[in-house]
Amino acid sequence: MTWLKDVIGTEKAIIAMCHLLxxxxxxxxxxxxGMDYVIEMARKDFLALQEGGVDAVMFSxxxxxxxxxxxxxxTVAAMARIIGELMPLIKIPFGVNVLWDAKKSLDLAAATGAKFVREIFTGVYASDFGLWNTNVGETIRHQHRIGASNVKLLFNIVPEAAKYVADREIESVVKSTVFNNRPDALCVSGLTAGxxxxxxxxxxxxxxxxxxxxLANTGIRLENVERQLSIADGAVVGTTFKYDGVFENHVDVQRVKALMAKVKAFRGDKISV
Structure with a gap:
């Protein structure tokens, strides 16, 4: 049994993305x-995800x-305000992702009580954002300094819109990342969100x-969710939950319910009447 059961409540967990404007x-x-509109839209999307039955949410x-x-x-201040205002409504575990800054993600987690963060913690990349370097040793020490030791770390090892500067096989990346850093999870992505x-x-x-x-980190859909969950321990899902499956749109609760029904059947969840 993995930590997913203890922290999120189930194996083969679906972590839904709540994308902030x-x-x-x-x-x-x-x-x-202004911010009132951002908060209103975040509330709308979050409630659609929660009502739709997702296992956890990640605010980004x-x-x-x-x-x-x-x-x-x-940015961190605005995200903290949004999550703070939503806190009375949140009934499921949540995480945070401040793109793309591992320390700031941990700061936000410590301030809000988030259970996990997803970030680029390791590696040097040629990316759309320029040469992208990391300092995992300093980041993990920062985690402990700010009292976030219990926050689970989801390492994105196949970053979107980026590639390792060194030519490394994925097996080498996984082996050294696990040995050197003891990640709580490895996230495997496609090229972009969706x-x-x-x-x-x-x-x-x-x-x-x-x-x-x-975790399968991008591109989960109705037609592939069973196949991907047969390989991975869980998935992070964003775009497919939106109206017409379009990244820029808001969350469609019916799409959430449809995918989660398939996931729960795959897991053999007991359905309460």
Whole structure:
């Protein structure tokens, strides 16, 4: 049994993304509508996900495009306000992801009581955001300094829109990441949000990961969810829960219910009457 059962309540867990609209400081932030509108839309999307039956939610500043790797204070402050205002409504476990800044994700988790964070913790990459470096040793020490030792760390080892500077086989990446860093989970992604995770790569990661949780990180849909969950220990799901399966749209509760019904049947969950 993995930590997913203890922290999220089930194996083969579905972690749904609650994508926040552009925030203060972001190029596309709507100054006229302001933070009240951002919070209203976050509440709407979150409640649709929760009502739809997802196992957990991860809040992310998904529309803070183009992303920073050294995120500004105003972004973390805005995310903390949103989660704080939603807190009375939250009945399921939640995590956070401040794109793409591991320390800021941990700061937000410590402030809000998030159970997990997903980030790029290791590696050096050639990316759409320039040369992307990390410092996992300092990040983990920061985690312990701020009292976030119990926050589970989801390592994104196949980053979206980026590639290792060194030519490394995925098996090498998995083996050294697990040995050196003891991640709580490894996230395997497609090229962008909504792009299907490659089955072969998922298999190769799972084979090398030992007892470490492996999550399919992008591109889960009705037609592939059973296949991907037969390989992975769980999945992070965002785009497919939105109206018409379009990244920019808001969450459609009927799409959430449809996918979760299939997941729960696959898991053999007891359905309460």
């Amino acid at each position: 552009p925030l203060p400081g972001d190029p596309s932030y709507d100054h006229a509508k 500043n998904e529309f803070s495009l183009p992303y920073l790797t050294d995120v500004k204070t105003e 792009a299907e995770t490659n089955d072969e790569i998922l298999h190769r990661v799972k084979k090398m990961a030992g007892n470490t949780v492996v």
